[in-house]
Amino acid sequence: MSVTAPQGFEAAGVAAGLKSTGKPDVAVVVNRGPLKVGAAVFTSNRAKANPIIWSERSVQDGVVEAIVLNSGGANCFTGSFGFQTTHQTAEKAAELLGVSAGDVLVCSTGLIGTGDEVFRAKVLGGTAQAIAELSADGGEAASLAIMTTDSRPKRAAHTQDGWTIGGMAKGAGMLAPGLATMLVVITTDAVLTAEEADAHLRHATRLSFDRLDSDGCMSTNDQVTLMASGASGITPDPDAFREALAEICTILAEQLQGDAEGASHDITIFVQNAASEDDALEVGRSVARNNLFKAAIFGNDPNWGRVLAAIGTTQAAFDPYDVDVWMNGVRVCAAGGPDRPREEVDLTPRATAVMIDLKVGTASARILTNDLTHDYVHENSAYSS
Amino acid sequence: MSVTAPQGFEAAGVAAGLKSTGKPDVAVVVNRGPLKVGAAVFTSNRAKANPIIWSERSVQDGVVEAIVLNSGGANCFTGSFGFQTTHQTAEKAAELLGVSAGDVLVCSTGLIGTGDEVFRAKVLGGTAQAIAELSADGGEAASLAIMTTDSRPKRAAHTQDGWTIGGMAKGAGMLAPGLATMLVVITTDAVLTAEEADAHLRHATRLSFDRLDSDGCMSTNDQVTLMASGASGITPDPDAFREALAEICTILAEQLQGDAEGASHDITIFVQNAASEDDALEVGRSVARNNLFKAAIFGNDPNWGRVLAAIGTTQAAFDPYDVDVWMNGVRVCAAGGPDRPREEVDLTPRATAVMIDLKVGTASARILTNDLTHDYVHENSAYSS
Incomplete structure (x- = not known):
């Protein structure tokens, strides 16, 4: 090795x-x-x-x-x-x-x-x-x-x-x-x-x-x-x-x-049916960098509203009222509105999958991120780097 | 009122x-x-x-x-x-x-x-x-x-x-x-x-x-x-x-x-001597949004390296090796290198001032932000919004 x-x-x-x-x-x-x-x-x-x-x-x-x-x-x-x-x-x-x-x-x-x-x-x-x-x-x-x-x-x-x-x-x-x-x-x-x-x-x-x-x-x-x-x-x-x-x-x-500092979830964000790979990446990154989304995942909260709020800040091509969001296999948001009840989503495993379907094209991308946790704050407030 | x-x-x-x-x-x-x-x-x-x-x-x-x-x-x-x-x-x-x-x-x-x-x-x-x-x-x-x-x-x-x-x-x-x-x-x-x-x-x-x-x-x-x-x-x-x-x-x-959720420091970031107000704002925001910087302030750590790492991601006009950073009145970084010892900086008050001197122009801007704390993570993992 x-x-x-x-x-x-x-x-x-x-x-x-x-x-x-x-x-x-x-x-x-x-x-x-x-x-x-x-x-x-x-x-x-x-x-x-x-x-x-x-x-x-x-x-x-x-x-x-x-x-x-x-x-x-x-x-x-x-x-x-x-x-x-x-x-x-x-x-x-x-x-x-x-x-x-x-x-x-x-x-x-x-x-x-x-x-x-x-x-x-x-x-x-x-x-x-x-x-x-x-x-x-x-x-x-x-x-x-x-x-x-x-x-x-x-x-x-x-x-x-x-x-x-x-x-x-x-x-x-x-x-x-x-x-x-x-x-x-x-x-x-x-x-x-x-x-x-x-x-x-x-x-x-x-x-x-x-x-x-x-x-x-x-x-x-x-x-x-x-x-x-x-x-x-x-x-x-x-x-x-x-x-x-x-x-x-x-x-x-x-x-x-x-092994990311303090993380309790490894989050894979799939963005599919984007107009371009750049769009898919921009959307994926906007979610990966959203502290509120990341804190929600730490709390095992399938908060799809924070996903939509994050992607609303991008310039990517999509209709906010025609986006689907899946969390760990459950479609919690369909066409920009509530779908399956959040109780159906099990966010206790460390591996977390968020899928965002933009429904405007054929490009896709995968972004890896982590949740925002107490331990992240602790390690980065106590460790000088 | x-x-x-x-x-x-x-x-x-x-x-x-x-x-x-x-x-x-x-x-x-x-x-x-x-x-x-x-x-x-x-x-x-x-x-x-x-x-x-x-x-x-x-x-x-x-x-x-x-x-x-x-x-x-x-x-x-x-x-x-x-x-x-x-x-x-x-x-x-x-x-x-x-x-x-x-x-x-x-x-x-x-x-x-x-x-x-x-x-x-x-x-x-x-x-x-x-x-x-x-x-x-x-x-x-x-x-x-x-x-x-x-x-x-x-x-x-x-x-x-x-x-x-x-x-x-x-x-x-x-x-x-x-x-x-x-x-x-x-x-x-x-x-x-x-x-x-x-x-x-x-x-x-x-x-x-x-x-x-x-x-x-x-x-x-x-x-x-x-x-x-x-x-x-x-x-x-x-x-x-x-x-x-x-x-x-x-x-x-x-x-x-x-009153920001869970914050323990109110951070005012002054950016001065920028080439334009837009540059000053971009630099200020890059610091305000840097989780590592915000966690360091929570830990009362005057970590100027994280300030420079944040502003290095911007497109603003400046020379990374000719930037000064002051924290609560102490110049901890001069011309892109260490200056006063970090022990001189008192970050225990809630009000925190970070001043960044870009030394390339006359524009300035002020950005208000908060630190990243355990309580922020707690409130945003437990509260659905």
Whole structure:
């Protein structure tokens, strides 16, 4: 499982003292080749952490030798000193691995504003330690070292036609389009060009991580990276690879949803018969971001009025008086009016399905979100991030 | 105080059985003239309640004789039966008052989807009862009858140069631009034309209710109505009246903020030195709607990183690395980096001030919001609205 499932990768996760708990906090994933193909997508937040600024530049040539990730500090809004820390991290890894610093990506997660000299020393020390401990079964250790408020690591792997895709993810809040507070590393031993890796990754993230909207808050540090070693020697069927990559990303996204801070319901919002996919997404997101709807689900209240009030704020094509809403299989609203009694809806299971039928077209989309709970408020009022 | 402070108005509030608590739930405000000038602004939600659909049409000629308001049921998504209920309410009031039904506005608030035959009978009965009890000091009773989860009524009045403005408001959640779940009635005995009333009201709401964003959720039922009786016989200085009306609306907006569901902090977000007022508003709203920021304030955590992460999602002109953030008078972030230690910020008072200096222009704006608390989640998971 995880990022060392495919051939050609080594990884490690170590405790460098960034986390006050003493838990692992620095991970390294290295591509031993023969190919060193890399692609990445980044937060669309204009407030970008220093590792994002660094990695955006470094990935442009499509060559990635290694990635260094730390939890315990976001290195965001830490000025030029913080950028130098990221730069030195890449240089340190490059020196020890015998590669170019420009081919080493860096990710950080944790409290914004953290990035002083102590942070720098620990990140550099952890990077050296992790590289010393690299192994072909280090994927699990790496997945542990990137956790912040995650209650469990997120890992996935898939093998098909002689090639393998593996992945790890972290993120338990601030999940929103733009890949908020989400660090994901995907590896594969399939033979890909840089252009293919980029196209496949953008396709997969658009259908998976971009449709996970836990709390509408977009982070400054998010990055999803794909590295291809070509070590299987197999050039995959493009459609098969694209589909498998999207599936791995969806599995990881669902793991993130299932571990969202304080959530008691995993809500899947299906929007169907929209005029366009964009409309379906806008409608789905408007519901996913509506605090009143999310609080109602926490209270096991099938409050379809809040669904309609949310979608009424969108520009999507639909007639508010010809919309159906289903909750966990019960049509609670038909043609914009009450239908089945709310007592028929059982919202006690964690998995919750809301289906919205706009009745104007043939497009659809699926958005993943969570409910708004006491524990969400507690974790995010007590934990600085 | 309230809507009967100006001359020429009578009001009443009665218990018609819509609220299971037996508290007052139907209010009527009547303009006895001599002028019957009216103006109103409505929710921008495309999912409009039946009273909104009715009142939007009725106010178009600038003549308003009376307004009937009920709590205990939103009469939204209740189909043509619900629209007929609104129509019958206006007709009932018109018949008893000897005016035209087209000059009677209607407002409803409460649970979406509520509007059956029992609801209709109670609203019609309450309307008749309230009209029977109309009096020139009924403003307080009316303000009580429009409350839903409000813990206290909202009222204001102002007298100047021989004319008076009075007002009442309800709303304790779903406060967002578009006047969400907010019913407001403003009265004045100043002499105004319909055009003046409309222009003054739009100016005032833009600066007051539109800048109150409690939880980013927009309601289906919101309406702010201004009625002018001309009973003072005084034509006010337009600038003085405009300013006084904006002030009354701001006072009522602050009362709504101060009573927002479950809130423990009233947060005022000042955005200054923006390139435009629109930019300042976009930046202010992005912070006001950020759950992580709002939860941090609940936890008395001066988490400026979440402020920067929120404004990074906007399109406003600014350099993320040249923004200052002040919390309760302490500059915690200077030029996009840490400044004064967070320990210096005292967030224990309910009144919280966040100032964001974008350093790119001269425009500014003020947004009012609240924190995200356990009690907010509790009230909105336990109360169906």
